[in-house]
Amino acid sequence: MSVKSAVRVLEIFELLRNYPQGLTIKEIGTMLNFPQSSTFNLVKTLYEKGYLSRTELKKYKLGPKLIDLGTSSMESMDLCRDARVHLEKLMQQVEETVFMAILSGDEMVYVAKIDNNRSIRTSAQIGSRRPMYCTGLGKAILAFLSNEKREGLLAKMKLEPITEHTITDRNELEKQLRLFKDQGYAIDNEENEEGLYCIAAPVFDATGDVVAAVSVAGPKDRMKKRHEFIVFHVLNTTRTISRNMGYSQTGKEGV
Structure with missing residues (x-):
């Protein structure tokens, strides 16, 4: 059985992969049909952990920590x-x-x-x-x-x-x-x-x-x-x- 929050995190990553300039929290929630409160909490956590980065326009995009994970994955x-x-x-x-x-x-x-x-x-x-x-x-x-x-x-x-x-x-x-x-x-x-x-x-x-x-x-x-x-x-x-x-x-x- 899948865990809803984990599935939503993966869906955020998949979405942002196609938007290198980033999306706002509202845009992410709307495009994925997530509740805004859940979207805010997920994005905030991912940003604080380095999995997302934020632009001056408060748009979120894939963060530097994913590069490390991707590199490790490819090396394996x-x-x-x-x-x-x-x-x-x-x-x-x-x-x-x-x-x-x-x-x-x-x-x-x-x-x-x-x-x-x-x-x-x-x-x-x-x-x-x-x-x-x-x-x-x-x-x-x-x-x-x-x-x-x-x-x-x-x-x-x-x-x-x-x-x-x-x-x-x-x-x-x-x-x-x-x-x-x-x-x-x-x-x-x-x-x-x-x-x-x-x-x-x-x-x-x-x-x-x-x-x-x-x-x-x-x-x-x-x-x-x-x-x-x-x-x-x-x-x-x-x-x-x-x-x-x-x-x-x-x-x-x-x-």
Whole structure:
């Protein structure tokens, strides 16, 4: 049996995740249909404990203590911990920024980022979420999901333009995903951020399911000049991580 106050705390966190600029106590209570007195007490407690922070306009947003918890959670994940040495090696080989992401709901969330000293500026950070359809990491995961799960995710997606290069036609996206599965890696060609080009490949677990993806991201011109070189090292890295997770099947594209 769930505890009402605990459920409400989780619902507050889930709500504020979508409002980085924060919400007032009244807005939180109204949007979640909570009594104002309960909302006030919950928000006040979470603020005092550091789980929420408050702006000058008295709006509340997710607080710094959640960062510590999230970091500890990710560090406890075998995948993230065990993969890090291989991600760092990949960064040294290609001299570009390296990312790892996992599927979370109908989005992808970054769980690792290894910067290079010539990394370009990007809004992607550990813990941030992105749509699946416009990122190399997301498309690498989508391409290798089961047909049923991929269709379920695509059916719920609104293919909204993020940049002028974003694919917003489902048929075109599905055609691209089939190509990516055949070649074993995915590409984001300025579809999520202008000027950014990404090459990403899937990571599989012992059951053969795709559980994550690894990408290399950098300026488009520089990445395209070294395209095959980067693809080679990305695939080598994801093969190694997959093997370390117990993946041993043959015949699956890309591994």
